[in-house]
Amino acid sequence: MKKLELGFQWASSKPKLLLHRSSITTLRRYQLTAHGNCGKRKSAENWVRRSSRRNTNSSANSTRLNSELRSKQTCPKDYQTGVSLLFLLAAMAATKTRGSSFSRAVSAATPSLAPGLKCGPNGTVFLSSGIPDLDKILGGGFTLGSLVMVMEDSEAPHHMLLLRNFMSQGLIHNQPLLYASPSKDPKGFLGTLPSPASSKDDKPRDRDTDQEKGLRIAWQYKKYFGENNPNFTGHRDDKHEYCNDFDLRKPLERQFLIRQHVDCVSLQDSMNLSVLLDHCGTFLSQFPRNDNNSSITTAGRIAIQSFCAPDCGYSNMEWHMLSFIRSLKSVMRSSNAVAVLTFPPSLLSPSFCKRWQHMADTLLSVKAIPDEDRELAQLLTGYQDMVGLLNVHKIARINTQAPMILEATTFSIKLQKRRYLVLECLNQAPIDGSSGASYGTSGSCSASSKTGRLDF
Amino acid sequence: MDQRSSNLLDEALGLDCQTDRWALAGRVVAIEDSVETSGSFILHQLVKRALAPNSSTVVLFIAFAQPFSHYDRILRKLGCNLAAQRVNNRFFFFDKLTLQCPDVDERNSPVSGLVALYGEIQETIYGLPEVSRKNVTIIIDDLSIVEVAANGSSDYVLDFLHYCHTLTSEFDCTLITLNHEDIYSSTEKPAFLLQTEYLADILIKAEPLATGLATDVHGQLTVLNKGFNHGQMNSRNKIRNFHFRVKENMVEYFYPGSRN
Numbered sequence: 001m002k003k004l005e006l007g008f009q010w011a012s013s014k015p016k017l018l019l020h021r022s023s024i025t026t027l028r029r030y031q032l033t034a035h036g037n038c039g040k041r042k043s044a045e046n047w048v049r050r051s052s053r054r055n056t057n058s059s060a061n062s063t064r065l066n067s068e069l070r071s072k073q074t075c076p077k078d079y080q081t082g083v084s085l086l087f088l089l090a091a092m093a094a095t096k097t098r099g100s101s102f103s104r105a106v107s108a109a110t111p112s113l114a115p116g117l118k119c120g121p122n123g124t125v126f127l128s129s130g131i132p133d134l135d136k137i138l139g140g141g142f143t144l145g146s147l148v149m150v151m152e153d154s155e156a157p158h159h160m161l162l163l164r165n166f167m168s169q170g171l172i173h174n175q176p177l178l179y180a181s182p183s184k185d186p187k188g189f190l191g192t193l194p195s196p197a198s199s200k201d202d203k204p205r206d207r208d209t210d211q212e213k214g215l216r217i218a219w220q221y222k223k224y225f226g227e228n229n230p231n232f233t234g235h236r237d238d239k240h241e242y243c244n245d246f247d248l249r250k251p252l253e254r255q256f257l258i259r260q261h262v263d264c265v266s267l268q269d270s271m272n273l274s275v276l277l278d279h280c281g282t283f284l285s286q287f288p289r290n291d292n293n294s295s296i297t298t299a300g301r302i303a304i305q306s307f308c309a310p311d312c313g314y315s316n317m318e319w320h321m322l323s324f325i326r327s328l329k330s331v332m333r334s335s336n337a338v339a340v341l342t343f344p345p346s347l348l349s350p351s352f353c354k355r356w357q358h359m360a361d362t363l364l365s366v367k368a369i370p371d372e373d374r375e376l377a378q379l380l381t382g383y384q385d386m387v388g389l390l391n392v393h394k395i396a397r398i399n400t401q402a403p404m405i406l407e408a409t410t411f412s413i414k415l416q417k418r419r420y421l422v423l424e425c426l427n428q429a430p431i432d433g434s435s436g437a438s439y440g441t442s443g444s445c446s447a448s449s450k451t452g453r454l455d456f
Numbered sequence: 457m458d459q460r461s462s463n464l465l466d467e468a469l470g471l472d473c474q475t476d477r478w479a480l481a482g483r484v485v486a487i488e489d490s491v492e493t494s495g496s497f498i499l500h501q502l503v504k505r506a507l508a509p510n511s512s513t514v515v516l517f518i519a520f521a522q523p524f525s526h527y528d529r530i531l532r533k534l535g536c537n538l539a540a541q542r543v544n545n546r547f548f549f550f551d552k553l554t555l556q557c558p559d560v561d562e563r564n565s566p567v568s569g570l571v572a573l574y575g576e577i578q579e580t581i582y583g584l585p586e587v588s589r590k591n592v593t594i595i596i597d598d599l600s601i602v603e604v605a606a607n608g609s610s611d612y613v614l615d616f617l618h619y620c621h622t623l624t625s626e627f628d629c630t631l632i633t634l635n636h637e638d639i640y641s642s643t644e645k646p647a648f649l650l651q652t653e654y655l656a657d658i659l660i661k662a663e664p665l666a667t668g669l670a671t672d673v674h675g676q677l678t679v680l681n682k683g684f685n686h687g688q689m690n691s692r693n694k695i696r697n698f699h700f701r702v703k704e705n706m707v708e709y710f711y712p713g714s715r716n
Contacts, residue, residue, distance in 0.1 A: 122529055319608035323556060326604050330553040333523050350642035355600060357491045358636050393491065399529040401497045402702050405671045 112295035115241050116173030117144070122399035127175075127299055127338050128243035130165030133423035135243050137411065138395055139404055142338040142362065144299055145289065146396040147329045149360035150342040152306065156368030158388045158413065159342040161421055163303050165246050166340050168193045170301040172244055176261040178283045178302045180276065182309040186264040189305075193252040196244035197420070247419045267304075271313035273324040280328055280339075287336040300337035302328075307343045318352050325359045363394035366413070380412070381427045388413040390423055464709035465498070468679035468696040469658060471505055478506070478513050478591050482628040484621060486656035488637040488649075493675035495634060495662035497702045499597055500527070502632055504536045506593045507546060513591040513630075514584060515541075516577060518550045520601035533705050546588075548580050557606045570606060570616040577620070581627060590628055594620055598634040599652065610648040621655055637661065657682050665699075672715070673699045 113119065118126040118140055126141035135141040142148055152159040170177050171193070179186055263283060270276050280302060287300045307325075308315050315321075325341070332339055345353045345365075357363055367389045369376065377383040390411045395404045411423040466472045470479040485502075489495030506513040519527070527549075528538045541547035550573070557569035581592055596602065599613065606612045623629040633652060640646030653659055659680040665673060679696045699715075701708040 319604070322604050323607060326601060327554065327556070333553065351639050354491065354636065354639040354642070355604070358600060358639065363491070397494070399526055400533075400704060401500055401530050402704050403494065403674055405674065407671075 114173075114295075114297050114299070116169075116175060117296060117299060118242055124398055125296060125299075125336070127301070128169050128173075129162070130167075130169030130243065130246060131162070131421050131423065132243045132245060133411075133421075134162075134390075137392060137406065137423065138362065141243070142340075143396045143398050144296075144336050144338060145333050146338060146361035146398060147325070147332050147359065148338060148340045148362040148364070148396075149356065150340065151357075151363070151365035152342050152344045153367045153388070154344045154346045156366075156388065158366040158368055159305070161248075161413065162364070162366065163305055163340060163342060164193050164248075165421060166301065167303050168195070168246055168252055169244060171252065171256045171262070172196060174259075175298060176263075176283070176286060176300050178263040178265070178280065178300070179305075180265040180267055180279075180303070181305040182267045182311050184266060184268060186266050190257055190262065190264070191251060193257075194246040194248045195250040195252045197247045198250075245420055248415065248421065249419050267307070267309070267312045273314050273317075273320050277324055277327055281331055284331050284335040284337055289334050289336050296336050298336075300335070302337060302339035302341075304339065304341040307341050308347050309344070310347065315347070318348070322352065322355055322359070325356065329359060329361075357393070360394060361396035361398065363392075365391040365393060367391070379428060382412070382414065382424070385414045385416070386412045387415055389426075464696070464698045464711070465501065465660075465677065465679070465700075465707075466505070468681060468698075470681070478511055478593075478630070480593070480630040480632075480658075481591065482624050483630055483657040484624060484655050485630065485632040485658045485660065486652050487632070487634045487660045487662070489634070489662040490636060490638040490664065492664040493662045495660070496521075496597065497700075497707055498660055498662065498677075499595060499632065499634055500530050500534060501707060502593070503527075503531060503538075503547075503595065504534045506630075507536050507538075507541050511591070512546075512588055513593055514546050514548070514588045516548045516550070516580060516592060516594045518552060518573070518577070518594065518596045520552050520555070520605065521597045523553060524549050524551060535705070545584075550576065552605070555605050557612075570602075570612055574616060574619050577623070581623065581629070592623075592627055593630040593632065594623065595632045596620075596634065598636065599648075600636050600639055603648070614648065614651050617652065617655065662700075672701060674701050676700070676712070677709070 113125065116128065118128075120126045120140050120143060125144040126135075127144055128135055128141045129138070150159050150162055167177055167179060167190075179189065181189060183189065263279070265276065265279055267276070283302065284300060287298065308321055328339060328341075343356065345356075348356065369383075369386055369388055380386070390413050392406060392409045392411070395406075397403060408425045410426055412426055414422045414424060416422045463472070469485075473479055480502075487495045487498050503515055503517065505511075506515050517527070524538070531538045538547055538549070542549065552573065555569055555573070577594065581589060584592070599617075602613050602616070603610050617631075617633070620629075620631050624631050633656075635649065635652060637649065640649040659678075659682070661678040661680075662675055663678070664675050676697060676699050681694055681696075698709050698711050700710075
């Protein structure tokens, strides 16, 4: 199994954007610094070099760019048009990726919502999962009143990644939290929650927007940004309050844990599930739902980890567990909260596993990927950075009958800079020995790369 | 009217006939789906057809899966106001989301919850005026949760179903149930599923496409109509298979490959 180090022992390094975005940004920035002035070109090159040193993962892109630059240095004019072309390409690609990323139209008449909540379609309200990419995939986040179930990989703790971000995001938004786990001391888990990336770490992203504003050269391409920018920046602003990027290596500050109402329950203690259900019931009674669209002041989060773990007293009472889930689901429906429940499906009999899956409103599964699977490594790009796979089986369909069909249901879980959790579409690697055009064709083969990143 | 009768599902169910009588009267419809493809949209379609302005059918909706607001919103988009129909006494909603039959080990009467539910249904039917008593549709969403509510004693659920079945012969009721096929696919003798399939006159299966997911085809329906043997209907196909695409305000049905 690929090692999943969730502690905070990694060496520090700067954060990085999504690969495709970073390469576009590099191009853009490059373009800006290189503007008209040959003297500045050197510094631009330095910049690219520096960035390539920093972004070890995307160094391939930058190096390619570097060589591009070196070859063009002799004829600045050509070089400029070359870069402009590249730039245009990047802009077009950006348009494409933007266009395909799913964003829901938000109706104008919305009830007043507390920060951290977002209106969705059909009178639903979203709450962030704590992973920006997952929110995007699910069309906005987790729906209030829904039960999210995550099928664990029985041999790897990837579900903890989802749980940690979910819980942290709630604490950041001041949302009360109920956490239940089969461990003896569930409170200890709170110490491992990640902290949002500080503003200093976020700088690269911010600077990126600043520079876009001061775009001087290639003004004729501005129109491409005209359609992009509002969406782009709006999304970003939104992201800052709705969904944070979490730095998995930095523990959450104590103040969040102290000022919050955090309930921790050990599943080992409760032989009877009715106790846990009562606990959930009293917790959820803080967030009653009234359907007449009044304001929602706060929302709750319930995180239940490894629900059917064998060390819980009730783990052999399959019907009891099932009726617990059913009762939980029905109380969820009448409250403004989201419950995330993870379970190892291998511990359930197949028919019960299906029953559990039917119970879920949103159903996800996580899977580790083998460390040295050469076949898979050849098949997928960016295999080295992947820690696992996330599968989206079902998306909550509350108040609607139309299913949401995703372009792809399998996503790779990556730890960017070993800090940030990133979900990406799987991309097929180009076949060895084929020309550069295979990048284009690989997309159509995998049928999932529309939202995927751009390879140069 | 014409536009509605071109619907493949209605055709398969015999709902396209221009008769005054509700075509499903006295019949049992079993809908089966899977995790990948939800079949609940068929329930919504049937509720909409049953509550259409030109029919006089009364719907008894026994909801174990979703609250009223969920169905209300969906049906409103389909052009049917459940709240208004509720006032008109044409739509009866039984919110059984939290119904939990007592534990089996308590031994007092494990089925009391379901018996009470049956009593409620019966009472509602008896309470109806003579005219509408002839056109009652009972819809159960969904049977797998009824099993959970009965704490796994599927025999009691079967008993409950049999009781409801007697209503179909007594009052010419329609009984429509939803269940999940894949739950039972791993069990050796899926007695519960086989029993419900045996009871059913019409079996509708919603399955995902074998070729994987698609945005313009959401799955396929297989409709097995067992009771079409009487009289002039003999010419119809017994098994029909077609694709569907679920939209907010309608469902498109089409034969495989016939979509342009």
